[in-house]
Amino acid sequence: MYAMHYEITLPADYDMNTIRNRVAERGHMTDAFGGLGVKAYLIRERGKAGSTLNQYAPFYLWNDTAGMNRFLWEGxxxxxxxxxxxxxxxxxxxxxLCVRGEAAFTFPVSATRDRVPLAREADLANAARDAxxxxxxLAAHxxxxxxxxxxxxxxxxxVVLTLWIDNPPAAVPGERYEVLHLSRPGFDELLREAG
Incomplete structure (x- = not known):
């Protein structure tokens, strides 16, 4: 599995309905994209869910690099x-690791993304196990x-990404996003069951 993410920060007065319309028109184009496990079409909107900015920020979980490369380099x-x-x-x-949660067969409405730098002295095996x-x-919620x-x-x-079917618990760290669309052509290949 490979995770990929980019953030497009937009002006403070940007009409985020422009992004909503874009995703409504184009989101289906990755619904059957080969090599893609999951693409979450994420936005942050200024003044909502604690966001101070407008941002379009898709997050991808790829099953293989061939699909990721085709997406990035081959049109x-x-x-x-x-x-x-x-x-x-x-x-x-x-x-x-990617784990199927309790609500795996429902559409998500929100996401959390938590990025944490690993300390220079951190034991990498322990850091991976902790993550x-x-x-x-999180998946057991x-x-x-x-x-x-x-x-x-x-x-x-x-980085830890979690998709939620409602608002995430307040104790979950990280940025909050709204999910506009979820493509999951290779969902089952990514996952293992929680617990």
Missing amino acids: GGFQGIVESFGRPVVQTWSGL MAEVEQ RSALISACAIDPRSWER
Whole structure:
């Protein structure tokens, strides 16, 4: 599994319905995309869920690099982002675990993304085990659809993404997002059952 994410920060007065309409028109294009496990079309809207900015921020979980490469380099969809918004920085992480949550067969309405730098002195095996244990715990929540974790070995940053069928519990750390659409052509290949 490979995690991929980019953030497009938009002006404070940007009409986020423009992004909602874009996703409504184009979101289905990744519903059967080969090699893709899950794509969550995420937004943050200024003044909602604690956000101070407007942002379009899709998050991907890939089953293989061939699909990810096709998306990025071969006109598989990323070119539309570049044409509309310029070329954003694309963050990638090596996947550790993706767990099916209690609400796996329901559509998510929100997401949390928590990024944590690993301390220089951290034992990497323990850091990976801790991240996976956190994902198991999050996925066991009755409102969780999936939870996944990954680590970027370049920056030594850990990321945990969880999709929720309602508002996430207040104690869950990280940025809050609204989910506009979820493509999940390779969902089952990514997952293992919680518990």
